[in-house]
Structures are given as structure tokens and as C-alpha cells.
Amino acid sequence: MVSYPHSYLFHGEHKSVAISGPHIHVLDSSSGELLRSTASPQSEKKNFVLNAGCVRCAAVDPHYTHLVTAGDDKMLKVWAIDSLQLLSEREIPKKPTQILITRSGQTIVVADKFGDVFSYPLTSSPTTTLAAVRDTESDNVASHKNPSGGTLVLGHTSLLTAFLLSPDETHIITADRDEHIRVSWFPQGHTIESFCLGHKKFISAIHIPRDPTVDGVLISGGGDPVLKVWQWRTGRRLYDVAIEEAVQPFISVRRARPKRGYDSEGERKPPSRKWVARQRRRQAKAAAGTAIPKDPETVLETEESAEVEVEADDDEDEEEEKDESGDDAVDGGATLGTPSGEPEERATPVLVVQKIETLKIEERWMVVFSAVGATALFWFALPPDPTTVSDWMFVVNAHGFGRPIVTFTPVPGSPDGVWVSLDAHWADEGPSPELPSHVRLVRLGLTSANEIFHPPSLLSTLNGACIISADEREFSGLRLYESLTSLPKNIDVRHNPMIRDAPDSEVVEAKGIRGGKAAGKMRTRMALLARGVQDERLSKKAKGEETVGGGDVMDES
């Protein structure tokens, strides 16, 4: 029997909230007593949360009065933390990727898989919502329809992976799978202040250090081997922190990208309706025109025609909604390099930064981060002055737990303590240690960490009463390591169709191109090349006649 790890831990001064699978627990921070839980036998909400499925996103307001959750059922739920009563339930347009509540506690901001950010008032009034919906339905220029009358703040044409508000809440910073970090005004997202550009791979975590002395600094991480530190108001990159060397040895969950037509478990997926229809069309065509002679172009296996194939593929996938699942979005690209056998036993480790936080340790500000599927917590000192930064000063410390980290949260009050939630059931080939515990508490030092083994009562409750067992199917529904396969792009960018080989008559002859499009293209390009050679000869001649220093025709313009 497996049990859900805690996917979110919120530690307040008086109350704490833990989310495990579909369930919500409210605990007393000091006594560790379990105050409310949707999983308790007397809870009337038990079936309700089970039907809704796992909580994907959750947020708590600064005063710990409200909890907002959302899952794949695309319902935004507002809970009163004290009573664990459901205050409101609203439909959101797409699957959410992150939720935030403003400092005032009155506005909920939700980012989704389609790349949009909507804001909603904390209390929903059904009358205005209905009116808003009716308004947009009759309007044929309406875009970004929102079933609950949410206000559109901004949108990317890419999956939004992370976002945050600046400490003064005048700006919103959004990060996406296509390497963009955008800084826009908040709540008027129409004006973009800057872009922080420079990442080569997706971005999955951003953080503004809590250190009040460093102003306007943003830390970002994702698939790149470095964390990047920015001045977010201008988009200027300050410095990089190399983390790959430190993180790599701890990445123990490895997922090969499932082959096309196979699911993540390596099982054959049933063919899609579209595929069946396409097959039928092809068969009909073949039956009608029996042996269709092959075009010389299709025989010619240039990279160009391969690219066209890919393009055509994209178009056929066009019907697929970008937001249906994270996996579909990456499907459009080339299917190059997929091995013919079963998914590889041991895939190469993929780095996905999971969460970045700052913490004050012995009067120094430290950046603490974790990676998806990595078994350690990492931290390094944040230099107070970016101008004094050099590469050698970053020593990334690691503290291993033997289990992949699901989430971590610093404990306010004891500034150097961190709650770490682990996937206790995950097992590698190696010998599994004794009793797995879901939550551990560590005290970070400047270079090393000490685990606290005399647990406060809260820790024992989190590891005891809050642990809810799940069957295998429910557990796999958590998709803890999905981002390892859904975020990286599986496309071949080495081939740029705009950089083409110089045309060569010998190549043309060798490949036997005579008629058709490819040959036509080749001919005009060869004519152009011949003209270029001719021009060069002429200009050289002119130069020779005139004396040296007669400029090239191109340079004069």
C-alpha cells in the first residue's frame, strides 16, 4: 500500500496546512494537533474532494484565513481554513499551473497551461459572473472567455510554468516553457516593463529574494545548468550560478520520454480516432490509384524534405488542443531519434528546478532550491552586492534525504529550519532504508545541515495522522515527475532550414534531380551563384585596372 506525499506544506504562525493528494489537513502549528481534515471519517467533504481528484495548485493568504485550491477538474475552490468549509467554487477556463493570493487576501491570481493569467475576487458573486458570461457569449469578437468572469491580466503563447508578484505588488513576473521571463505591470498587465531573456531551456521556478537589502533582484531556474540572477526591472542579467555539477548526482528519478503511441508506463496506447481515420483515408487512396509512381522529390532524401515532413506533421496535429495535456504540447515537434525498442531502462538525468527560496542562516541570506526527482536540498550564499560576484564564490551545498523531494518550505520563526516533504515510496534499485518518513525537518548551516530527530509534535502528526493511503492508480494520478518529460522540448534545432548548402551541379546530378520543385529551386540558386562568381571576377578586374582601394560594390551602398 502506498500513501500520498504532501504536495504542499504551508506553515503559519498559528496554523499549518498540508495538502496530500486530494485531501486537505489543517494543523495547529505549536501543538501539532490535527484540527480539521477532509480525510477524517466525520468530514462530509470526503467524497467531494475524492471526486475532484488530486489538488494541483494551492495557495494560502498571509493571514491564514483562506485556502484556495484547484485541480484538473478546473474548479477554483476557496476554503475557510478555520472550519475547512468550502466558501465558493468557480470554473476556470484551463488547467491551472499556479495560484497566488495578493497580500490583501482579496484577490486570487491564477496562471494556466494555455499561458494566460486571470485574476478573481476572493468572494464570488454569482450575479456578476452570469452577466459577464452572457455578455461574452453573444459577442463574436470576444477572446479569452472566462466562465467565471475573471479579469484577464496577461498571456503568453506558451505554457506558464511559474509566476510571482513583486514585493510591492506593482509588477507581475511570469515565466514560460519557451524561455521567457516577462515583467508586466500589475494589475494592468498590458504594459510590459521588460523581458529577462537568456535562458536556453524552459524556466520552471522564479523567486525574488526575501533579503530586503537587495532590491529588484530575481533568481530563475529551469532546464539550464545554471540559475540566473537578474535585475528584473531592466531585464539585465547580473550573473549565473552553476548548479548542474552539484545537482546531477542527486537526480535519481529518470524518465525517458514515452515513445509516440506509448504512455509513460511503457504501455501501448489505443490508436486515436484521428489516426484511424487517416489510415482509412490512406488505404482508400491506395486502393483507388493502386501503384502511384513515386515523385523524384520524395525519393530524394534531403534534409529539406525531412523538414517538410515535420511541418506536415504539425499541421495534422493542429486539432490537438495545446492545453489538453502537457504531453501533447511537445508532441508537435520532430519524432527524431526515438529508439525502436522499449523505452530505455536508464534515461539520461533531466534537470528541472522545482522551487527556489531564500532563507537567513547565521545572518547571511542563502538561496535554497530543489530539483524535480532529486533527493537533496541545495543551498548557496547570496552575495549582497552583485558587482562583486565572481564564479568561484558559489559553493552549492547539498543535503541528501535518500528520497526525491516533493516540496519544501522554510519555517518562519526558526529562520534556518526547513520542512521537507518526500516521496517516501519511491525506490531505486539500491537497498531501501528502513522506515520511510514523509516529512523531515532540517536545520541548515552555512555549509552543512542537521536533521532534527527529536521531532516537534507537528512533525509527528504530519508523518502520522496526515498520511493517507492510496491505491496504485490514484497514486500514479499524482504525476509527481511529469515535468521531467513534459517540459523539455524534443526537437532538433541543430538543423536550420534557412541555412542551406551551396548548390552544386555535381550534387544535383548525383542525386538524379531532373524535374520537379527541388530541381527548379536548385537551378535558380545555381544561376545566382554563377552570377555572384561573375560579379566577383568583374569587380576584381575593375580593381586591378583602377589601382588598389576601389571599394566593393556592396560596401559603397
Next chain:
Amino acid sequence: MGKRKRTKDKLEPTRRDASSLLPQKRHYRQRAHANPFSDHSLEYPASPDEIDWDTHYPAFAGSGEKPEFADVGCGFGGLLIALAPLYPDTLMLGTYHPMLLSPLCASEIRVQVSQYVQDRIAALRASSSAPPTTSTAGSLAASATAPGGYQNVSIVRANAMKFLPNYFSKHSLSALFFLFPDPHFKIRKHKARIISPTLLAEYAYVLRPGGVVYTITDVKDLAEWMKAHLSAFPLFEGVDAETLRAEGKGAILDAVWNSTEEGKKVERNKGEKWLACFRRIELPRAVPAPPL
């Protein structure tokens, strides 16, 4: 609609002409749509600082000039080719026109079409810069432009919906063109339209205040859509054709109206066209926050 076939004798003369340097469109046909949401195997710069514009505009190498006009979804490149020769003219008139002095840049997502424009620009550059002794038959381009023409146009294959800020830095453009964009008729495809409230923020970011967005379409629904969204967006305000002509942008408007392949097709079919232009305005931060 069936494919039109041309007779062979019609093709022969053009092939022998000096303008055979120009690529032929029929060799670069490609289906009209590409899904803007999927990951194409595109190579794009991580940021505008990483682009070497010198390779795009060899004649401007070292000048630090950056594109000021961007034609998003340029198709076969008609607008660029029409606007390019306007540049020596303006010099001759002696009126300094900063907008036309700078290179133009087009983006297009379809491979074949991008390659066509690339070849077309290369051919035009070659045929217009060649010494007079070599241009035998007086090709169409050489007569129209001064030597060294078309040095100010280039093309990038890019997904403008995703990567526009990777190419153009903040407030670097003075004109953006959306000419006969993909109409995406179905309601569920409206999200793929190139004009949307969320994308307008990015267009406003790359355009400098005072810069102009030119839109034209032959689809009435889309015209209404574009107009509604651009008018509703706080950073754009509508500007009519007379005002733009008074500012000396008449030639651009004519090119927008007539020069593109789509525009000519609509003309041939006696279709209607809707032109709408919008100016990027500045908005102070002091705007009262809307109630949330």
C-alpha cells in the same frame, strides 16, 4: 478549386530571361497554415543581443543599425520588396525619414515560403547590384532601383506569436505590419489569431511610442476582430489614413494596400479590403487601478 496548370511555352521565355535569378513561386508551394502553438524545429536567438544583424544586412555591417519595420507573416515578401526601393528615393528628396532608413525585417513560419523570400532577396540584391555591363536584358528589378538595392530587407523564419521579443528589443520598431493574416474562421481557432489582447502587449513592447501597426484583411469578421481588440487595448489608438498620408506615410499605405500577393489576389477577384492602422501611445503609470 482545381490547380491551374500553365502551358510549357508560357514558361520558357521567363526561364531564359535575366530575371531567372528570381526564384519561382511554384517551386516553394506549401500548405497555408502552420500551428503556432507547437514546438517547431526553429532556431531562435535567446535574446535580441544575440542576433548578428550584419549577416542579414551585409551592406549595413558595422553600422549597428537594427530593423525598424517588421512584417509579421510576410508570405512571399511583396511588402518588403515594395518598400525597399523607397529608401534611396527618400535620400534623394533630402528629407530625412528615420523610418525608412533602417532595415526591414520579415518573419514567416513556413519553411518553404521563408526560403522563397530568402532566395528572392538574394536574387534582387544580385541583379540590382550587378555592374551595368552584366545586366543584359534589363531585368525588371535593375531598372527600378539604384545599385545596391534591397540591401535593407531580410527575412527570419520565426514564430512571431512566441518569439517576437527574442528578435526585437523594447521600443525598437517603428512599424509593424499584419497583412492578410490567417483568418482562423472557427471560433475554437480564434485563439490562434495573430491579433489578441494578450499578444498586443508584446507588440506594444517592441513598438516605440508613436510607432504604427498596419492591419489589412479581406475577411470582414477578422477586420472587426482586429479593430475591436486594437481599439480596446489601452496602448493603441486608431489613426486614419489621411493623418498618416499627411505624415508622409502614403507610400507605405499604398504598399500595404497593393503590394502583397494576397492583396493582388483580392484585387483580381474584386474582393473588399479593410485597412486599419493604430498608433502606439504612452500611458502613464498613474492610471487608477481597475477594481479587482
